[in-house]
Amino acid sequence: MNNPAITKIDFKALKYIADGGAILGSGGGGDPYVGRLMAQQALGSNNTVAVIDIDELPDDALILPIAMMGAPTVMLEKFSSGEEIPKLISMMERFLGKKVAAILCIEAGGLNSTIPFIAAAQMQLPIVDGDAMGRAFPELQMVTFTLGGIQATPMAMMDEKGNGATFDTISNSWAEKLARALTIEMGGAAMVSLYPVTAAQCRNYLIRGSLTKAHRIGQIMAEHGANACAALVEEFDGTHLFQGRVRDVNRVSEGGFARGTVKLEGLGDFINREITLSFQNEFLIAREGDNVLATTPDLITLLDIFSGDAVTTELVKYGLPVNVLGLPCDPIWQSPQALEIVGPRYFKLDYDYKPI
Amino acid sequence: MIRVGIDVGGTNTDAVVMKNDEFLGGEKSPSTPDVYTGVELAVRGALARASINANQVDAVMLGTTHFVNALVERKRLANCGLIRMCLPSGSSLFPFADWPNELVEAINGTFHLVNGGYEMDGTEIAPLNEEQLLKAADELFEKGCRQIAISSVFATVRNDMEHEAKKLLQKKRPKIDVSLSCDIGRMGLLERENAAIINASLKPLAKEVVEAFQKLQGSVGFDCPLFFTRNDGTLIDASEVLRLPVLTFACGPTNSMRGAAYLSGIKDALVVDIGGTTTDVGEVINGFPRLAGTSVTVADVRTNFSMPDVLSIGLGGGSRIRPEQPLAIGPESVGHELLQRAYIFGGDVLTASDLAVSIGRAKMGTHAAPEIENADELKQLLDQIISDAVARTRTSDKQMPVIAVGGGSVLLGAQVDGLEVIRPPHHDLANAVGAAIAQISGEVSKVVSLSEELDRETAIAQITQEANEVAISRGADITSLSMLSLSDVPLSYLPGNNLAISVTVVGDLKMEQRK
Numbered sequence: 011m012n013n014p015a016i017t018k019i020d021f022k023a024l025k026y027i028a029d030g031g032a033i034l035g036s037g038g039g040g041d042p043y044v045g046r047l048m049a050q051q052a053l054g055s056n057n058t059v060a061v062i063d064i065d066e067l068p069d070d071a072l073i074l075p076i077a078m079m080g081a082p083t084v085m086l087e088k089f090s091s092g093e094e095i096p097k098l099i100s101m102m103e104r105f106l107g108k109k110v111a112a113i114l115c116i117e118a119g120g121l122n123s124t125i126p127f128i129a130a131a132q133m134q135l136p137i138v139d140g141d142a143m144g145r146a147f148p149e150l151q152m153v154t155f156t157l158g159g160i161q162a163t164p165m166a167m168m169d170e171k172g173n174g175a176t177f178d179t180i181s182n183s184w185a186e187k188l189a190r191a192l193t194i195e196m197g198g199a200a201m202v203s204l205y206p207v208t209a210a211q212c213r214n215y216l217i218r219g220s221l222t223k224a225h226r227i228g229q230i231m232a233e234h235g236a237n238a239c240a241a242l243v244e245e246f247d248g249t250h251l252f253q254g255r256v257r258d259v260n261r262v263s264e265g266g267f268a269r270g271t272v273k274l275e276g277l278g279d280f281i282n283r284e285i286t287l288s289f290q291n292e293f294l295i296a297r298e299g300d301n302v303l304a305t306t307p308d309l310i311t312l313l314d315i316f317s318g319d320a321v322t323t324e325l326v327k328y329g330l331p332v333n334v335l336g337l338p339c340d341p342i343w344q345s346p347q348a349l350e351i352v353g354p355r356y357f358k359l360d361y362d363y364k365p366i
Numbered sequence: 367m368i369r370v371g372i373d374v375g376g377t378n379t380d381a382v383v384m385k386n387d388e389f390l391g392g393e394k395s396p397s398t399p400d401v402y403t404g405v406e407l408a409v410r411g412a413l414a415r416a417s418i419n420a421n422q423v424d425a426v427m428l429g430t431t432h433f434v435n436a437l438v439e440r441k442r443l444a445n446c447g448l449i450r451m452c453l454p455s456g457s458s459l460f461p462f463a464d465w466p467n468e469l470v471e472a473i474n475g476t477f478h479l480v481n482g483g484y485e486m487d488g489t490e491i492a493p494l495n496e497e498q499l500l501k502a503a504d505e506l507f508e509k510g511c512r513q514i515a516i517s518s519v520f521a522t523v524r525n526d527m528e529h530e531a532k533k534l535l536q537k538k539r540p541k542i543d544v545s546l547s548c549d550i551g552r553m554g555l556l557e558r559e560n561a562a563i564i565n566a567s568l569k570p571l572a573k574e575v576v577e578a579f580q581k582l583q584g585s586v587g588f589d590c591p592l593f594f595t596r597n598d599g600t601l602i603d604a605s606e607v608l609r610l611p612v613l614t615f616a617c618g619p620t621n622s623m624r625g626a627a628y629l630s631g632i633k634d635a636l637v638v639d640i641g642g643t644t645t646d647v648g649e650v651i652n653g654f655p656r657l658a659g660t661s662v663t664v665a666d667v668r669t670n671f672s673m674p675d676v677l678s679i680g681l682g683g684g685s686r687i688r689p690e691q692p693l694a695i696g697p698e699s700v701g702h703e704l705l706q707r708a709y710i711f712g713g714d715v716l717t718a719s720d721l722a723v724s725i726g727r728a729k730m731g732t733h734a735a736p737e738i739e740n741a742d743e744l745k746q747l748l749d750q751i752i753s754d755a756v757a758r759t760r761t762s763d764k765q766m767p768v769i770a771v772g773g774g775s776v777l778l779g780a781q782v783d784g785l786e787v788i789r790p791p792h793h794d795l796a797n798a799v800g801a802a803i804a805q806i807s808g809e810v811s812k813v814v815s816l817s818e819e820l821d822r823e824t825a826i827a828q829i830t831q832e833a834n835e836v837a838i839s840r841g842a843d844i845t846s847l848s849m850l851s852l853s854d855v856p857l858s859y860l861p862g863n864n865l866a867i868s869v870t871v872v873g874d875l876k877m878e879q880r881k
Contacts, residue, residue, distance in 0.1 A: 052458070089455060
């Protein structure tokens with residue numbers, strides 16, 4: 011990547027980041043539409059949010075990731091009050107006995123790629139150019155911070171009525187369990203801050219430059235439209251894995267996740283070939299028979315052939331013609347230790363990770 | 367029973383006369399700026415061909431593009447405001463977010479947020495505050511809004527608060543006309559309130575349109591009720607159009623799909639309606655169009671009321687062709703000037719109709735088809751464009767026929783995407799036929815709490831009975847009622863066993879025996 015890092019975000023940049031975030035969502039992470047509109051409102055038409063490099067912060071600076079947790083349908087109906095984030099941040103500050111210096115995206119893909127901009131705009135805080143996934147993943151512990159033994163808690167949660175809670179748990183799976191239960195009591199969705207980190211901790215595990223990357227992807231999509239796939243392959247060392255038409259979608263809802271498979275029948279250069287994609291919220295593997303084309307943690311994203319827009323796993327439907335784009339994951343995910351939490355076998359797929 | 371179906375489109379106005387299941391006659395006439403003239407010509411022509419007097423007609427069914435055109439052209443829209451019942455939630459995303467500025471200006475769009483709304487389980491976020499609501503309405507009124515839309519959070523789960531607010535305003539502020547989000551849209555607050563605002567902005571125009579057609583009824587000599595067709599292919603009384611004009615918004619494609627299914631006698635099929643400039647592709651299931659599952663963008667505004675899932679592409683009989691590389695067909699079109707400008711009509715523009723004649727798919731025109739360079743490749747491209755649209759509309763690999771309707775349907779070959787193409791008789795009048803055969807519906811949505819005394823089956827039966835009663839009150843024949851759709855969704859995360867049940871029934875229009 012030779013693009014200059016972005017240093018501020020305005021309306022237009024926000025749109026690029028939301029569109030790029032949909033690509034980095036790798037088919038999951040939810041629709042960034044409502045999140046983008048909320049961030050626009052928080053930003054106002056004439057303001058900007060500052061984007062900084064992690065190295066601009068001193069070692070002990072406190073960085074807070076902000077995200078939405080809960081059921082997507084609730085987020086489409088009951089919007090937050092706009093007062094959750096300031097309250098959430100002051101709770102975390104009290105808990106940690108320290109002032110926050112910057113905001114962070116926990117995941118660069120989907121809805122949560124836009125929520126932290128609301129926080130940055132409201133609090134007049136800078137946002138760090140990076141995230142803890144480089145994409146979207148379905149579970150709370152699937153962040154680079156886990157590799158550094160960093161805990162999800164202390165964690166704070168706030169609803170639109172002004173009710174707040176903090177969590178201090180013995181493990182990240184307890185954090186997931188208790189937070190999920192309280193989210194339901196709060197009406198199905200809540201704003202959270204978790205994985206508080208110092209700049210020193212962050213430096214070792216942050217996936218750097220992911221906002222710049224999302225922004226650049228959005229820009230390329232706007233410039234190239236239907237031809238975005240080829241341009242993205244070129245710029246990000248990706249692979250054009252396949253071009254085809256959806257000929258089968260098989261969905262099952264299991265343990266709170268949307269799982270399933272998609273069959274594609276080749277078009278153009280890929281005619282007379284057929285591939286199968288499996289997903290759990292995000293696309294996990296692309297196979298042609300037993301030949302693996304790409305697997306998690308590399309990104310597998312579908313783009314509508316005509317519009318060039320990202321197609322989420324919820325929107326995949328019979329007959330849709332798509333390009334399948336493979337993008338390499340951040341190298342931090344390629345270690346054996348990392349593959350244990352995000353590799354194909356974690357998702358019960360009996361294949362080895364094969365980098366693209 | 368004798369019915370007249372009328373479809374007022376942007377280019378043509380079609381009218382047909384049907385006697386029960388029999389097609390008696392039809393007429394196509396160019397739409398005119400004053401609307402009347404075109405409609406009157408088409409209606410009189412259709413009656414003459416059918417040898418029927420206006421006073422023999424039992425019902426007139428009308429589908430019109432007036433409302434969607436007003437919105438697209440941003441003309442003849444009323445000033446309106448929105449009151450959203452949501453506080454303390456909701457302030458992070460205000461109404462009118464993502465609307466095109468010029469449309470907000472065209473309706474002088476403005477809003478207030480007040481206390482209220484529900485959680486997903488139907489408990490109140492906050493109770494309705496009468497004083498606050500009246501104050502908000504007064505402020506909007508002072509800004510020039512006589513039309514007010516009201517939305518509340520999770521009105522799809524419980525709509526009591528919206529109805530309560532409407533009652534209050536009707537009583538205390540009778541000069542204000544109210545539209546409710548729960549009458550129009552589905553899950554998704556922003557999209558639902560967008561639909562309610564659009565409805566509010568169309569109400570004065572609805573009054574004009576209804577009055578105009580009532581006048582026309584007199585001048586033609588009809589002595590029978592007038593109905594409008596809705597987006598879902600059922601009928602709505604003229605008085606209901608005054609209240610909910612937005613429900614008739616997308617009736618054009620619906621009527622054409624319903625008409626296609628009816629004329630061909632096939633109830634499950636894909637329908638390709640090719641006009642002069644665009645092609646609409648949709649699917650009919652049991653004679654009704656498949657509805658869009660997610661949001662629909664109308665005139666650049668995201669909404670989510672029930673609309674047929676239609677894919678529109680820029681291909682029609684008048685599409686211009688570029689015969690040199692890179693080859694192209696459409697989206698530019700000569701539109702209604704086809705009869706002057708195409709080669710086959712003595713003009714000098716190469717159109718898709720010229721191609722159809724030249725490759726032997728159609729016989730039409732006053733002049734010979736031109737020699738077309740790359741005709742084989744263009745034929746392939748034409749088939750590719752239509753196949754793509756059909757493939758995108760299919761929801762499974764089930765073999766089903768493709769019904770081709772509309773003046774431009776001659777562009778189609780014998781097969782599309784591996785499916786057989788059927789061109790029924792009177793296919794160029796499918797829209798008006800679809801209007802003429804429209805039925806009466808009744809729909810009821812409710813959240814019920816299941817118990818030992820009330821099991822799921824009993825609850826569904828009760829709500830179906832209520833839906834039947836709604837349909838009968840609208841004029842449906844009790845013996846013809848059948849269920850069109852049923853959904854029951856458990857509301858999770860709740861103590862107790864709550865079910866959101868929604869039932870729609872349809873039946874034939876009941877007519878008093880007359881004459």
